[in-house]
Amino acid sequence: MPTSDEAQDLARYYWPTPNGYKATILLEELGLTYQLLPINITQGDQHTAAYVRQVPTRKIPALRHQNTEVEQVVFESGAILLYLAEWQGRFLPQDADLRWQCLQWLFWQVGGLGPMAGQAHHFRVYADVKDDYAIERYERECQKLYAVLEGQLQAKSFLAVPYSIADIADIAVLPWVYRHVRHGIDLADYPSVLNLYTELMARPAVATGFSVGEDLMLEGGFNSAAAKKSLF
Ligand SMILES: N[C@@H](CCC(=O)N[C@@H](CS)C(=O)NCC(=O)O)C(=O)O
Known part of the structure; x- marks a missing residue:
């Protein structure tokens, strides 16, 4: 587990959905800088070979953390929350x-x-x-x-x-x-x-978390025929 003063090259594979919002909210609460890498699940980006190599579940969200020596890719929203909370020592009680x-x-x-x-x-x-x-x-x-x-x-x-x-x-x-x-x-x-x-x-970081990438949804909701083919 990297320490908080190590390089913070963080990237989020993201689409604005409930599972996607979770890590964004925590990243905002933690005040970490991160890159947003949209994975348009309504157009099948989750099924590309490049994505599946890193995220075999073919779902968002995922987190990529390049620290000085290793690149860690974490998928599953719960695991991402745990990874960030343990790394930063916040939002997960010690007791x-x-x-x-x-x-x-x-x-x-x-x-x-x-x-x-x-x-x-x-x-x-x-x-x-x-x-x-x-x-x-x-x-x-x-x-x-x-x-x-x-x-x-x-x-x-x-x-x-x-x-x-x-x-x-x-x-x-x-x-x-x-x-x-x-x-x-x-x-x-x-x-x-x-x-x-x-x-x-009412928490400012929560409001920011929900607003990050909100324009992405304009690119496609879940109700188009193409989105349904990609998702369901
Ligand atoms: N158990 C997973 C669920 C992730 C999930 O269902 N992601 C949806 C969006 S909320 C997704 O990527 N769907 C794309 C698909 O099913 O093709 C988690 O908690 O991360």
């Missing part, structure tokens, strides 16, 4: 108990909230054929996941550590809650989630 609190919520996001909300988006918004069973199934899964989130936040008002010291679990959850309308969630039904969401959205 063992808090660290595990944070990691379990991080894994809950990458294994639960993200995939389920993603499927809800697919069947609600992008699928050419409206499948009521699939729509209801993923809407209900999202409702259950938001109820879990609400329960945790009602009990503690934060996921792992008090929000004023936001951690990578908060940063992982936020971009998905940002898309709550798309997965059929009304935040008025989850007041504690709404509170955390409002607090997080």
